[in-house]
Amino acid sequence: MKIAFHGAARTVTGSKHLLSLSNGKKYLLDCGMFQGMGKDTDGMNRHWGFEPGEVTHLILSHAHIDHSGLIPKLIKDGFGGKVFCTPATRELTAALLEDSAGIQENDAKYENKKRAQQGLPYVKPLYETIDALNAMDAFVEVQYDTWFKIDENIEVMYTDAGHIIGSAAVHLKVTENGKTKRLTFSGDVGRYRDVILKSPKEFSQADYIIIESTYGNSLHDETHTTPDQLLEWIERSCLQKKGKLIVAAFSVGRTQEILFALNQLELENRLPELEYFVDSPLSIKATEIVKHYPQYFNKKIQKVLETDRDPFGFRGLKYVKSVEESKMLNYKNGPCVIISASGMADAGRIKHHISNNIESSRNTILLTGYCEPRSLGGRLMQGNKEVSIFGVLHEVNAEIGAVRSMSAHGDYDDLCQFLACQNPKEVDKLFLVHGEYEVQLDFKTRLARKGFTDITIPERHFEVGLT
Numbered sequence: 001m002k003i004a005f006h007g008a009a010r011t012v013t014g015s016k017h018l019l020s021l022s023n024g025k026k027y028l029l030d031c032g033m034f035q036g037m038g039k040d041t042d043g044m045n046r047h048w049g050f051e052p053g054e055v056t057h058l059i060l061s062h063a064h065i066d067h068s069g070l071i072p073k074l075i076k077d078g079f080g081g082k083v084f085c086t087p088a089t090r091e092l093t094a095a096l097l098e099d100s101a102g103i104q105e106n107d108a109k110y111e112n113k114k115r116a117q118q119g120l121p122y123v124k125p126l127y128e129t130i131d132a133l134n135a136m137d138a139f140v141e142v143q144y145d146t147w148f149k150i151d152e153n154i155e156v157m158y159t160d161a162g163h164i165i166g167s168a169a170v171h172l173k174v175t176e177n178g179k180t181k182r183l184t185f186s187g188d189v190g191r192y193r194d195v196i197l198k199s200p201k202e203f204s205q206a207d208y209i210i211i212e213s214t215y216g217n218s219l220h221d222e223t224h225t226t227p228d229q230l231l232e233w234i235e236r237s238c239l240q241k242k243g244k245l246i247v248a249a250f251s252v253g254r255t256q257e258i259l260f261a262l263n264q265l266e267l268e269n270r271l272p273e274l275e276y277f278v279d280s281p282l283s284i285k286a287t288e289i290v291k292h293y294p295q296y297f298n299k300k301i302q303k304v305l306e307t308d309r310d311p312f313g314f315r316g317l318k319y320v321k322s323v324e325e326s327k328m329l330n331y332k333n334g335p336c337v338i339i340s341a342s343g344m345a346d347a348g349r350i351k352h353h354i355s356n357n358i359e360s361s362r363n364t365i366l367l368t369g370y371c372e373p374r375s376l377g378g379r380l381m382q383g384n385k386e387v388s389i390f391g392v393l394h395e396v397n398a399e400i401g402a403v404r405s406m407s408a409h410g411d412y413d414d415l416c417q418f419l420a421c422q423n424p425k426e427v428d429k430l431f432l433v434h435g436e437y438e439v440q441l442d443f444k445t446r447l448a449r450k451g452f453t454d455i456t457i458p459e460r461h462f463e464v465g466l467t
Contacts, residue, residue: 001176003183003210004463006049007032008434011460012214012372013066015434017185018050021153021176025056029170029185029210033069033100033126036344036372045070045126049461053078057150058138060085061187062167063092063252069100072127072135084150086158087141088166088293092252092286097132099251099282103347105129114391144168145201162190162200163408164253165293171203181466186211188434189410189418195226195257198298200410202421207428208466211419213435214370214409216443221404227261227270229403233366234272237399238335243362245336246398248350248377250343251283253408254369256290258339259312260301266314277329279320279349280341287312330356343368344375351376355389363398368406412446424451429466432457 001021007014007030015032034044052074060083061067071083071093085093104125112122142148147157153175158168170185184206192199237245249255255278265271278284291312294305304311320326326349329338340350345367354376357363371377379387380400386393410418430452432440440457447455456464 001174001181001466002463003208003431003466004050004461005431005433005458006461007034008066008212009458009460009462010437010440011037012370012434012436013037014044015061015067016070017210017433018055019172019174019183021174023153025151025153026050026054027150027154028055028058030061030067030187031058031070031074032067033065035066036346036375036378038374045073048077051078053080055079055081057081058083059156059170060089060093061170061185062161062164063089063096064164064188064250065096065100067187068093068096070126072097072101072131075135075138076127076131081138082140083138084140084142084156086144086166086168088289088296089168090136090139090141091289091292092164092166093139094136095282095285095289096252097135098129101125101127101129101132107347147173159201159203160198160296161187162192162194162197163188165197165290165296169200169203171206181208182206183208183466184210186418188212188214188408189415190408191220191410191414192417194298194408196260196298196301197296200414200418205422205426207426208430209419209422209427210431210433211415212409213415213432213440213443215407215411215439216415216432216435216446217439218411219413220407220411226257226403226405227264229405230258230261231265231270233364233401233403234274234337237364238274238337239272241362241364242335243360243364244332244338244357245364245366246350246353246357247337247339247366247368248343248345248354249283249339249341249368251280251341252286254343254406255280255283255339255341256287256312257406258368259287259317262317263308263311263314267308271314271316274316275318275336276314276316277318277320277336277338278340279326279329279338279353281321283339283341284319284321326352329353343377344371345377345380346375351389355392355394358387358389358394358396358398361397361399365398365400367400367402370407370409412443415443416446416450419447419450424453427452429454429456
């Protein structure tokens with residue numbers, strides 16, 4: 001048995017880990033898209049490092065595009081197996097993949113206009129909307145906390161990872177040559193004090209563990225609550241400077257957390273009377289899907305639901321669906337709050353809003369989650385005084401802010417708590433994925449102090465035997 005790491009290896013996106021057995025069967029854990037990698041992004045997404053047609057089945061941890069985004073391309077390139085996931089993950093993934101295909105089609109159309117003028121060959125999207133829709137036929141829904149057999153070699157169980165609705169840690173029992181080994185893949189680990197979701201669930205002892213490490217050397221800010229921080233930015237940007245607050249938020253997870261926080265402010269009679277726009281069709285759809293699964297909400301939200309039928313709605317909230325409505329926001333001169341995707345600001349309508357508002361000192365760009373350093377959000381967080389957006393150089397006169405308390409990823413305390421159910425002496429190998437290399441080195445040192453001995457930080461395409 002071997003494991004190869006074809007994505008999220010010393011980087012945060014592109015999760016893909018391939019388990020190969022001696023009988024030739026291969027099982028892919030996640031099939032994520034690389035995001036925010038600058039000019040390298042497209043090439044990294046087009047080259048697998050393995051043959052898709054040789055993959056037996058795909059086991060998906062959750063819906064985020066950096067974990068699911070290349071599934072339609074995998075199928076186009078020859079994969080013919082099943083895709084296993086939880087019911088909520090299937091519903092969210094369908095929405096995310098269709099949105100991703102639409103963005104790629106639009107980006108390719110825009111790029112090809114320029115290429116036609118320059119006499120250059122046209123580019124093609126990784127996949128189109130029809131590919132995203134057809135890919136859903138391969139999906140098989142599986143419930144949490146139930147062992148099920150994929151085939152005679154592999155049993156799988158999902159446990160709630162508390163990251164987004166439907167997210168799961170993946171637990172495998174792999175039987176080879178008469179021996180059974182236990183492998184756990186964390187997917188993305190949520191927070192034990194999440195404002196919406198239940199905490200990650202304990203799991204049985206594993207021989208091998210693959211764990212994410214996005215915030216492996218950080219602690220989230222717990223001194224200021226998210227509602228308080230958002231209120232500070234609203235008052236500063238909209239009431240004092242009379243400008244726009246442009247909030248970059250991932251459609252799944254982050255947008256719902258922001259809406260819940262604003263709803264809390266209204267319940268406490270602290271929400272300023274402004275217009276609040278959610279300008280992302282995907283965010284709107286994702287919010288409706290999240291509402292379908294209240295059984296995954298924590299006790300706090302369950303209590304709120306007793307008196308508030310919609311914990312994500314409040315006065316002044318408006319959903320923007322059409323492109324025309326979105327463009328009209330550019331002509332609003334008064335203060336308002338615009339929440340849009342994507343969270344890294346590298347695609348989607350948020351990129352247009354930043355382009356139209358970044359040169360005015362009255363406005364504020366607020367980042368609410370992890371941003372790859374080369375993404376637009378990453379460059380803004382680094383303090384760049386000029387940024388290129390759609391090929392046009394813009395002066396950064398708007399204030400750039402970040403809300404540190406908001407993350408669907410656990411910090412190092414959460415990650416260590418996730419592993420606390422394990423006896424380190426019984427873990428043969430532990431692999432750190434889904435993190436920046438410097439962060440992973442710090443996290444490796446922390447885990448070594450907790451008794452884990454064989455800890456590897458794999459490079460992309462690194463393969464190792466598991467005996």
